[in-house]
Amino acid sequence: MTAATMTESRSSTSLKDWIKLRLELLPTLAALVIFIAMVIYGEVAYGRIVQMSTMSNLLINNSHLIIIAVGMTFVIITGGIDLSVGAVIAFTSVAGVMLTNAGWNGWLVVLLMVAMGGLFGVVSGVLVQYFNVQPFIATLAMMFLARGLASMLSTVPERLAADASILALATQFKIIDGPKVNDLIITPGVIIALVVVLVAMFLLHRTRTGRTVYAIGGSEQSAQLMGLPVHATKMWVYVISGLLAGVAAVVYTSRLGIAQNITGIGWELDAIAATVIGGTLLTGGVGFVLGSVVGSLVLGLMIVLITRDGGIPPEATTIITGGILLVFVLLQRLVLARQRD
Amino acid sequence: MSDNGTGPAGFLKEVVRRQYFWGVVAIVLLLLVNLTKDPSYLSIGWNDANGALVGNLVDILRAAAPIMMISIGMCLVIATSGIDLSVGSVMVIAGAVSMQFLAAAPNTFAGAMAALGLALLVSAVVGLVNGILVSVVGLQPFISTLIMMLAGRGIAKVITGGQNTSAVNDSFRWIANGYLFGLPVVFLLALAIVVLVGLLVRRSALGLMIEAIGMDPQAARLAGVNRRGLLLAVYSISGLLSGVAGVFATASVMTVDISRTGYQLEMDAILAVVIGGTSLAGGKFNLTGATVGALLIATLDKTVVFLGVSSSATPAFKAVVIVVLCLIQSDRVRQLLRSRRTTGSRPSRKEAVAA
């Protein structure tokens, strides 16, 4: 038979079939709907949400979260978890700022920061893959190690000199010069985040390594018996997560110009929440990079709305994030239970 | 097993086989390190004013008390092949509840008891919620308790309105700073908890059942073991004991430090349990071992500070220790070690960790 008959049979599938096939996209679409609903609610309740400056700031302020959420997506799709990202960001950024202030070349430092992040990932990966340590224990250990090392370097805020070259990554370029301060702004940091997202999408959806990531999440034993490179791939997801934590540290540090040993406490929860809100199953096997991006923006917008509202104490944000994560995890269980019937 | 020797040699062999023996060795080594820096490190004096022993060793015992309490709860949770990452946050919640209550309550014994009761109730409820999420809803233990760990500190902040609340209550202060028979009350209380919980699980069938569900939940359920009830109980106990620890941690300074009380103590508890020879995979557990582990961690904390390293750097040391312990527990390293000494009796790990 020829390919022609096949395309014919493909085109005859109805919309209903298409939806059935894309069932796993549903949570991601749900997240998108939530995001849009939040935008509309914010616009109606507080105003000044649907405008270029707010949206630009949303991207700028959350680019680091988007980056670590992308890394987390890889790890969670394999059925693992990486609790070390926040602490790794703290260590790499403190180390980076101190090296820069010691007179090292700014771009070399950026490379080093990413590499250091990757190194933490390597250690987590080796522990998980070769020594059978549970992912959350291995990465919890890395979290403490990184946090402790950061504290050894410094326990006070380390400030970048005003002429540090890394700060160039936070330069604001006006794309559209709107009225007053309502400009569409983009920074190299945001561009880095976008590149990370595109590369990750390509990796996950268009390479064999990416498909192995999904296969491992579906059934590690099957993946092994199918002859897929399970060991190497499981290693890689932690390395990717570590590397991206390094990248996030670069973006975040360039934006603030300050690094501290207590930076990034609780960011692992934000990254996990963003990933889960975006439709990635905590049990592995299903997930989308774009979903995690939407999830990050939902969390970012939530902070904006809380700030605008003023009635909710800022200390409640972790409770709300935790609550949202809990709700989505429960929803996932419900959906899974449905599918099984 | 029949290959156990008898007499003192056999006893010694038996002791060396227990993993927490190496915990004791580590404590001694750390103390020796301190001793080389300060030859009078181990000296213990007597303070007539409050009828107490004074010295570094007593300080270590006092510091070990809260870790002992959370480790006991963590040990039971880990035995069910779960984990409780929320212990540190439950501590700060308990501290916040008691301080916030005492700040408004009169400085009486009754006030202290009411604060204690309220704090413990709240902690047990948080533990129960963890238990429900794990056993009824069926979430992975680490994710439910991770949410609780991060949200818990937020809850504490909301309770105190973001402040580090202080209060005055002499009875309350005594339980944390007082002395009985020359020893800190907290330590004696922690010891009493260890003994009580130990008796509870080993004299009843709780221990066997907890191990059974930790080793093989399916088989245990079909054998008629009530997994759901046990998990609820175990997580509640862990919450309750964290609450006790939290109350003491705040009572010693009569202030709850929202961002520091109990911060990162979940790692201490996990570490203490693993040092004590309980596998993170669940199953056989050892409360004595967890206690030794807690003492080791307190000694480590004190040593690091004594040697002039910033106390905020201690997590790094602990991370290294836990990585090493995980490596030792892994099959790969075990095989490597086994092939090195193929001759000689093969110690049964199961025997070695039975409490």
Add this chain to the structure above:
Amino acid sequence: MSQSPIVEMKDISISFPGVKALDGVDFRLFPGEVHTLMGENGAGKSTLIKALTGVYRIDEGVISVDGDVVQFQGTADAQEAGVSTVYQEVNLCSNLSIGENVMLGHEVRGRFGVNWKATHEAATKTLRKLGLGHLDPRASLASISLAMQQLVAISRAMVTQARVLILDEPTSSLDSNEVEQLFSVMRQLRDEGVAILFVSHFLEQVYAISDRLTVLRNGQFVGEYATGELDQASLIGKMIGKEITALRSLDSQSAARGHRQDAETVYLARGLGRKGSIEPFDIELKRGEVVGLAGLLGSGRTELARLIYGADRPDSGDVEIHGHKVAVHTPAAGLRRRIAFSSENRRDEGIIRDLTVRENLVLGVQAKRGWARPLPRKQVDEIVDKYMVELGVRPSDPNRAMRNLSGGNQQKALLGRWLATKPDILILDEPTRGIDVGAKAEIQEQVLQLAAEGVAVIFISSELEEVVRLSDRIIVLKDHRMIAEVTNGPEVSAETIVKIIADHSTEQNAPVARAHKTKEVAL
């Protein structure tokens, strides 16, 4: 058949702690043949396959492929050399699409990474070769039946250009049409020169498809035969060895026994059922009666048993025990009502490997008493002594970890756990699977003994002979529903049951679950 073998395994030995799984086994596989590996459970078939595919390291012996000595480090190596395996339990990823599963690791790549259009086309091409052209490669694997998934797994093996295809019990979840479909594919591949190693428990299938047979018994090589030169009876003789007489002696014993029909009713269920698991059924159990459940794998036998014990929660029906209306919704409740259930999955749902034999033995009684009332040490010793001796658990040291015991002894200890709870109703799901013949006879004897003492026993086994031999009554299941009840007698034999199952047409009844259809009958 060409002259030199494509796979040659010589003198293969593999030991696991306490067991010699393979002991000097030889095996040869030629291009363009279907070669069946025969043997009872535990004979070493799976071990041999895992040795060939590099899952297990061999202790002794040589494996050569195409005359070259090989040492595969894993499935990937084996696939590289053209050796592909399809396992009994489908080893695919149900979170991915059909096409992706077929092509995983072999996706067609273009300039922009994986070319999904070309990949799906390639998948369709392969699927079509096996007569699966109607499957949409973009559909989720979870959306098709288990049988279809099995065929998809074979398609996957074909993508890797396998020269050696290992099919480990691929037919156990296929109906006769699907088996025929599979066989025609196998014949086609054989004619193309692929060497096929086939494992099946279904004798008819073995004779229908294979060119040669290799028989293993207790990890040892028995012989290699052309299928034509060995009739079924001698094949069975070779598989189970001379110990066949041990089973015969039991036969006469059961014939001598008769169950009184007027015995007291212990258990009565009406309309007990659970959606998606088993259709509502009625069942009555009498004191001292052995009720056999016959049916094929997946017919609902296990599901029925689990509902009675409370391992699964029924969603319809009433239960009376000793005339009292009760609800049995959890195993703990079942235990309290004096029901005991020994699962077919001994490893995961039966024994607790890391507890001692002693702890395993008392766990049931202890669970029944509750955590707060620990068994006194003396009583524990009594239970342990009693059942270790009575059931002949070896080694006799109760402080050994359960994992160190052989399968048969684990099963006996497990039986001891349930007997210690003093059940009125004892459900045994495949208690004799995968254990040696001696232990099997001992357990069968125990069943009859217990019935004589007044226990109502539900006995489930894939071996119809065994069910017929032991039962007073036989309940036949098919497609998740109870289809017949037969009172045992001299005129009833395994063939009777087979006929009932075969004659009961699925089509005219409600389509219960398409995934579980008629299956051929095991020997």
